[in-house]
Structures are given as structure tokens and as C-alpha cells.
Amino acid sequence: MIKYKVVHTTVYNYSKAVPICHNELHLMPRDHRRQSCVSHRLRVRPTPNRMETRLDYYGNHTGFFSIQEGHQRLSVTAVSQVQVIEPEIPVAESTPPWEEIRDRFALGQPPWWLDARQFVYDSPHIPTSDELRAYAMPSFTPGRPWLAAILDLTKRIFKEFVYDPQATTISTPILTVLKSRRGVCQDFAHLQIGCLRSLGLPARYVSGYLLTSPPPGQPKLVGADASHAWLSAYCPELGWIDFDPTNNQIPATKHITLAWGRDYSDVCPIKGVLIGGGQHRMRVAVDVSALP
Numbered sequence: 001m002i003k004y005k006v007v008h009t010t011v012y013n014y015s016k017a018v019p020i021c022h023n024e025l026h027l028m029p030r031d032h033r034r035q036s037c038v039s040h041r042l043r044v045r046p047t048p049n050r051m052e053t054r055l056d057y058y059g060n061h062t063g064f065f066s067i068q069e070g071h072q073r074l075s076v077t078a079v080s081q082v083q084v085i086e087p088e089i090p091v092a093e094s095t096p097p098w099e100e101i102r103d104r105f106a107l108g109q110p111p112w113w114l115d116a117r118q119f120v121y122d123s124p125h126i127p128t129s130d131e132l133r134a135y136a137m138p139s140f141t142p143g144r145p146w147l148a149a150i151l152d153l154t155k156r157i158f159k160e161f162v163y164d165p166q167a168t169t170i171s172t173p174i175l176t177v178l179k180s181r182r183g184v185c186q187d188f189a190h191l192q193i194g195c196l197r198s199l200g201l202p203a204r205y206v207s208g209y210l211l212t213s214p215p216p217g218q219p220k221l222v223g224a225d226a227s228h229a230w231l232s233a234y235c236p237e238l239g240w241i242d243f244d245p246t247n248n249q250i251p252a253t254k255h256i257t258l259a260w261g262r263d264y265s266d267v268c269p270i271k272g273v274l275i276g277g278g279q280h281r282m283r284v285a286v287d288v289s290a291l292p
Contacts, residue, residue, distance in 0.1 A: 019275055
């Protein structure tokens with residue numbers, strides 16, 4: 001088990017006063033079978049007139065705050081402590097053929113699979129397509145074990161796509177990413193999810209963080225010092241398994257999960273509406289440090 005402290009600060013500076021704003025947050029790490037959130041605190045300046053929390057449809061910790069006084073600077077800082085344990089990774093060749101899993105979801109399944117089945121369908125940022133299916137097919141040869149096929153697709157995206165923060169925005173279609181072969185972690189996660197869903201396999205989007213201080217002698221992972229994104233895919237015999245195409249790995253103790261959903265639109269760290277403000281600049285700083 002490894003313990004971490006995560007400090008995530010977002011600052012907005014506005015050229016004109018903002019008299020009112022409403023914001024939704026996904027900044028509290030969630031609990032799951034490999035992770036527990038030990039503590040979490042949130043500091044917002046100016047002080048909100050209203051603040052509350054709830055669990056959203058996917059079980060993510062979701063915050064809301066409203067500020068109803070004029071301000072030209074908004075600061076949101078989340079400080080969390082989490083515990084993470086290593087995943088149990090099965091032998092890839094021992095998993096069922098990928099077509100078997102596809103057919104089981106297409107032809108019907110027990111009620112407890114319904115949570116996974118919703119992640120087969122299109123979502124706002126991830127439409128299924130013949131192009132995505134065609135890109136995935138070299139990895140999903142007939143009879144190939146599910147895990148071996150997904151690992152091969154993960155490796156291909158890692159090798160064939162260039163990490164380029166200037167190449168895309170959140171609104172860039174995944175077919176454009178597929179054509180340009182450039183993007184960032186959220187693009188690669190959306191792309192791989194789209195490939196899997198286009199084959200009829202459940203996959204969901206995961207937001208979180210990477211450890212920012214690598215062990216001595218090892219290179220820093222791409223995407224550190226910022227929010228990171230990867231995906232989970234579902235096998236009935238194994239449950240959900242995470243995959244990180246940006247770094248070509250199955251996430252383990254260096255990945256900290258914030259939230260999951262259909263795509264980025266479900267788990268955006270901070271989003272909201274405001275009146276006024278003119279032009280604005282946003283600065284995000286994330287620090288992840290291991291605790292003794």
C-alpha cells in the first residue's frame with residue numbers, strides 16, 4: 001500500500017468583475033477496491049455563498065458552489081490523502097476470447113451486468129464508428145483473448161500517436177485525432193474507448209492523477225503535474241481493468257483515481273457558468289507526493 005498527498009489548485013483571473021458564478025467539481029478521489037480516500041478538504045476564495053456535495057449517477061463525489069459577490073479572481077484548492085494498492089493482473093492469455101464478451105453483452109446478460117452495459121453506447125465525446133472499429137481490428141484478431149487484444153491496442157496507440165498539447169482541444173473530434181495521430185491523454189483515452197465500444201465492448205473514461213516524483217533513475221511519466229486520463233474496460237469474469245494508452249501500461253500505484261463516467265464531460269474537474277468576467281486566464285497546478 002502506498003499513501004499520497006494530492007494538492008490540486010485552479011485559479012481563474014478575469015478582466016472584468018464576475019457578479020455571480022455556479023460551479024460543479026470532481027476533485028475528491030473516489031473509493032474503489034484498490035483505493036481509499038483518507039481525507040479531503042476544499043478551499044474556495046472568495047468564500048462561496050453556498051456549497052454542498054453529493055454522489056452523482058456514477059458514484060463520484062461531486063461538489064457544487066455558488067459565489068454571489070463581485071470578484072475578478074477565483075481560486076479553488078483541493079487537498080486529499082489517498083491510499084492505493086497494487087492491482088491483481090491476470091495472465092492475458094487466460095482471459096476469454098473478445099468475441100465471447102462482445103456477444104454476451106449483445107445477446108443479454110444478468111442484471112448485475114447492466115452497469116457495465118451502459119458503457120457500450122455512444123456518449124457526447126465518443127461516437128462509435130466504422131473508422132474506429134477498423135483501427136482496432138488488427139489487435140482484435142479472431143479468437144484472441146480479451147486482455148491480450150486490449151493490451152495490444154494500448155501499445156499501438158502509445159507507439160503510433162504523438163503526445164502534443166498544442167494539437168487538440170476538448171472539442172476536437174476523435175476521428176480528427178485518429179487522422180492526425182496527435183493529442184493528449186484525454187484524446188487517447190477517448191480514442192481507445194471509442195475503439196472498444198465500436199467493437200461492442202464496454203469501456204469507461206477515468207480521470208485522475210499521476211505521481212509527479214518518479215523513483216531515482218526513472219523518467220517522469222507523461223502527463224504528470226496535471227490531471228491525467230485513462231480508461232477501464234469490463235470483463236465479466238474479472239470486473240473492470242484500467243489501461244493507460246498515454247504511457248502503455250495497466251495503471252497501478254502511480255495512478256490516483258478521481259472519477260469515472262462515459263467520457264470527459266461526465267468528470268470534468270471544474271465546470272460552471274458565470275455572468276460577466278470579460279476575458280479570463282486559467283492556471284492549474286497539481287502536485288502529487290508520496291507520504292511515509
